[in-house]
Amino acid sequence: MTKIEGVKFDERGLVPIVTQDARTGEVLMLAWANEEALARTLETREGTYFSRSRNELWIKGATSGNTQKVVSVALDCDGDAVLYRVEQSGPACHTGERSCFHTPLLEGADSLDGVLARVYETITERLRTLPENSYVARLHAGGIDRVLKKVAEEAGEVLLEAKNGDREALATEAADLVFHLLFALAEVGVTPADVASVLQAREGKSGLKGPKDVG
């Protein structure tokens, strides 16, 4: 096995790995890798670590089934920490929580991007399982026109509250619009990542583009 360019393993031969959900941005876990584990991750795109407690190679999900498809890997500026961005199936944490970082020491608000990804996942899960008392299931039963009417209605409410200059009401209506937009996307099989790609491609070209027009 060749030495992985630039990675500094510590005196135990380990490097800390930060693992992030590539879809939601959530930080899922901090674990460790030796050179073999990191090389295997780069080669197979399966999240692979070194278990310090069991003192052996640890392919995440090998026993639990909650595997990680590795989307990208990055090294930090001084070469002594690595970031895996992964598509996590099931919870990352052995406790059943999505992320291992679920014990708050200090509370605060989340970002919009992370929330949207979670909301989208919940919508698609509701569309799969159709729980009886679910708003998503009820609207879905009415067909896609019901969902799209809500998109139009909530867009109208955004217009009104923006004209009213009522910031609190506008935030609420914007949330309603975004929720139903995600719902419509889910109905047609478009993901937030598809939308992100469009926005990102525009960012790339000119810093920022308005639709069909220059920044």
Next chain:
Amino acid sequence: MTKIEGVKFDERGLVPIVTQDARTGEVLMLAWANEEALARTLETREGTYFSRSRNELWIKGATSGNTQKVVSVALDCDGDAVLYRVEQSGPACHTGERSCFHTPLLEGADSLDGVLARVYETITERLRTLPENSYVARLHAGGIDRVLKKVAEEAGEVLLEAKNGDREALATEAADLVFHLLFALAEVGVTPADVASVLQAREGKSGLKGPKDVG
């Protein structure tokens, strides 16, 4: 100083800290804290670490000015890693890059995560500086009605492409709608974080709520 509940410091008295941008979701750095640094972070909400090279308390940005306002702190399931979510001013990395994790070992696509925050920041920056050839500046000059008409127009196009079942066109129109929604929010002084709070409050209550209704 009281022992911080549940945190396991290693034999050097350190715990690894993953630092994440609370607005964009980007993982910024991996650093270390001793008990004093962690306690200071919890108390002051200033990102504080322990510098292993200088062997001293390290208040991030104390010399560079690139400080971190700590939004939340979480401990992982086995108590030996901590996550700071921060509002980073300026670049986190001493190289001038936003994140220390800027050396790709394996490349991959990005997610929605971070794009919305960046687009919103660019819009507000354009509204401040009004560059001559900017789409944002041009639309803004026409008054908020111009922006809101675009919200309505793009919502209409989302409806049409969803009915057409054209996934690519729908992703494009959804991006246009999201862009103009963020634009309208910026005009009224509502932030993506305000919208996220509304959605998060609903998540918190019942896993997921539709607007004014149960998940």
